[in-house]
Amino acid sequence: MNHRPPIADPNGAYAEVMRRAGWSCQCGGSITCGGRHAYGCCDTSAEYRKPLIALPRDPDTPAHEAVTLGPDDLVALCRACATRRTKTHKQEREKQRAEQAAESALFEL
Template sequence: MDRPPIVASVLYKTVVDAAGGHCQCHFEQPGGCGRNDHPVTGRSCYERPEYKKPLIVAPLDPDTPTHVAVTLGAEDLIVLCRACFTRRTNNRKKAREQAAAEQLAADVLF
């Protein structure tokens, strides 16, 4: 299930301002998209909204359920550009599908 981005205006502004107004995706940090070859910057993204679409504030843990995500404070959120958010969401979906397939294969009785 894809999760919508956090869009509470005061919280959004607080988190984006704390991030310096740029994407916080970094290959070696939690919450990132998993890409270690971002254009220009390599392991970090640093995309700014004036170049593309608005930044997205999302839970640091991509597996956080929506009903929990809306209760999180700024310390549990990360700012991502749309490309990193989409990549992270797709990577988690693939990982969940892979884990489910492996579990199904392990549960099959012959």
């Protein structure tokens, strides 16, 4: 297992998030990436050259705020789930914006 924190982890949030997650991806249940996993959850564990990523629970959190979050506001995800979650959330936002733009254009006629 790779239990090495990132280069900058001054408040120990990364290590605490990983410890709470049991050094495994937390995708499944209330935290989902939008992908399909056997048994409904991801079973990826931290390994050498495959560290887990600590991401905000709320995918709308801007990066400049995410770096200040504590362990209670972060989740541990493997790279595949983190990428899928980010991509899925971005697509959902774009779809909502397109629907809002179409709706507002309808009322302008």
